[in-house]
Amino acid sequence: MSTQTESLLIKNPLAVMSGLRGDRARLGRVDLRIRHGRIEAIAPDLTPHADERVIDARSCVVYPGWVNTHHHLFQNLLKAVPSGINADLQEWLAAVPYPRLARFTPELARTAARLGIAELLLSGVTTCADHHYLYHAQGGTETGDLLFEEAASFGMRFVLCRGGALQAAGDHPGFSKVALKPESLDQMLADIERLKARYHDADAASMRRVVVAPTTPTFSLPPELLPEVARAARRMGLRLHTHLSETTRYVDFCKERYNRLPVEFVADHEWLGPDVWFAHLVHLQSSEIALLAQSGSGCAHCPVSNARLGSGIAPAPQMAAAGVPVSLAVDGVASNESGSMTNEAHFAWLVHRAAQGASATTVDEIIHWGSAGGAGVLGLDAVGTLEVGKAADLVLYDVSDLRFNGFHDLAVAPVTAGEPARVRYNVVNGRVVVDNGVIQGLDLDALRHEAAEGVKLLLAD
Numbered sequence: 531m532s533t534q535t536e537s538l539l540i541k542n543p544l545a546v547m548s549g550l551r552g553d554r555a556r557l558g559r560v561d562l563r564i565r566h567g568r569i570e571a572i573a574p575d576l577t578p579h580a581d582e583r584v585i586d587a588r589s590c591v592v593y594p595g596w597v598n599t600h601h602h603l604f605q606n607l608l609k610a611v612p613s614g615i616n617a618d619l620q621e622w623l624a625a626v627p628y629p630r631l632a633r634f635t636p637e638l639a640r641t642a643a644r645l646g647i648a649e650l651l652l653s654g655v656t657t658c659a660d661h662h663y664l665y666h667a668q669g670g671t672e673t674g675d676l677l678f679e680e681a682a683s684f685g686m687r688f689v690l691c692r693g694g695a696l697q698a699a700g701d702h703p704g705f706s707k708v709a710l711k712p713e714s715l716d717q718m719l720a721d722i723e724r725l726k727a728r729y730h731d732a733d734a735a736s737m738r739r740v741v742v743a744p745t746t747p748t749f750s751l752p753p754e755l756l757p758e759v760a761r762a763a764r765r766m767g768l769r770l771h772t773h774l775s776e777t778t779r780y781v782d783f784c785k786e787r788y789n790r791l792p793v794e795f796v797a798d799h800e801w802l803g804p805d806v807w808f809a810h811l812v813h814l815q816s817s818e819i820a821l822l823a824q825s826g827s828g829c830a831h832c833p834v835s836n837a838r839l840g841s842g843i844a845p846a847p848q849m850a851a852a853g854v855p856v857s858l859a860v861d862g863v864a865s866n867e868s869g870s871m872t873n874e875a876h877f878a879w880l881v882h883r884a885a886q887g888a889s890a891t892t893v894d895e896i897i898h899w900g901s902a903g904g905a906g907v908l909g910l911d912a913v914g915t916l917e918v919g920k921a922a923d924l925v926l927y928d929v930s931d932l933r934f935n936g937f938h939d940l941a942v943a944p945v946t947a948g949e950p951a952r953v954r955y956n957v958v959n960g961r962v963v964v965d966n967g968v969i970q971g972l973d974l975d976a977l978r979h980e981a982a983e984g985v986k987l988l989l990a991d
């Protein structure tokens with residue numbers, strides 16, 4: 531696959547959305563010049579240079595690349611597993627991912643990752659934070675490495691949230707049910723140190739980052755280790771991520787066991803701050819929203835997965851209004867069935883309006899969550915908006931299909947109409963990774979075959 535950044539001129543798009551809020555959300559009909567991986571100019575009627583490739587965008591609207599802040603790539607071979615299709619989170623965990631954790635050989639994990647990254651890129655994702663928890667005491671650690679390899683080979687910006695558990699106990703259908711031994715703290719931290727040394731780049735436009743991410747703070751480790759893990763992360767200059775408050779059962783457990791609400795519980799254990807973001811945050815008291823806002827802790831809002839598992843609707847508009855950094859994420863596709871950020875944005879736009887009225891969300895705000903909001907929670911300060919000097923991560927949706935005829939405002943089409951909204955070009959760090967609808971260098975038929983074989987292996991008991 532190509533590795534060169536290109537000099538590009540995106541010419542005559544129908545509309546450009548910036549990912550910013552307010553008056554600067556819409557840039558109108560402007561051209562974009564990209565050089566050395568950055569946006570060099572945004573203005574009407576830019577004149578092509580001799581050395582640059584001109585992309586004719588007359589049938590396209592331009593969005594900032596989507597930043598997916600919570601994913602589980604290994605789940606790409608676990609879509610619609612029948613035993614979990616009508617299950618809630620607790621039953622689903624016991625039926626779908628946990629019984630198969632130890633069966634993910636590096637080969638299967640690689641196939642799942644390739645499938646997942648391809649799907650993400652074709653839905654307009656330019657950055658993915660993968661919460662990877664295929665770790666146990668007897669298992670290898672190479673699946674983390676191969677995720678970096680695959681992301682690099684596709685050209686996607688990638689953040690490895692190194693998950694795992696340090697205890698098998700707790701009210702969670704995890705390790706104990708499948709007789710796996712959890713890692714020790716030393717094992718987990720040693721691997722994170724290794725990953726950091728090998729891959730982590732702290733640059734504002736970094737293509738690869740490592741994050742410390744025990745799977746669930748209430749279940750995956752004893753509370754006394756939470757501050758130790760947080761301090762180790764901060765010593766290493768790494769951010770923190772985990773699942774929090776996904777279901778009412780989770781909140782009840784925290785209240786009964788610790789007499790604290792989940793956000794209070796993590797606050798007690800040094801797990802709040804601008805370097806922390808949580809997946810889900812579905813069930814929150816207003817006092818918890820205030821704690822998140824005061825500390826600058828972020829949210830990976832996963833509305834489709836939350837709906838699919840019947841978990842509820844996270845108060846994302848309320849969090850955003852209170853000043854909590856909100857981002858969008860698809861979560862694993864074993865509880866979503868779609869690894870598409872276009873689909874996620876469409877659903878996020880709708881679901882809060884269904885629950886709270888038509889003023890609950892705007893298209894501009896949803897795009898902001900899915901781009902700048904995501905870059906913000908990941909600390910990728912040069913990413914997430916279409917502005918001069920920022921990293922050139924952007925997506926061109928082709929809106930010439932029949933279904934987009936009749937629109938008075940095509941800028942909003944991908945979010946309001948949802949899929950199929952074809953990503954014709956996906957540009958990451960100035961490199962065209964989806965070119966005229968095709969992922970550069972990918973043998974799709976071979977990948978389909980690999981995926982089908984992988985599903986067969988995971989079906990066998």
Ligand SMILES: [Zn+2]
Pocket residue numbers: 600601602661773809861862
């Ligand atoms: Zn998750």
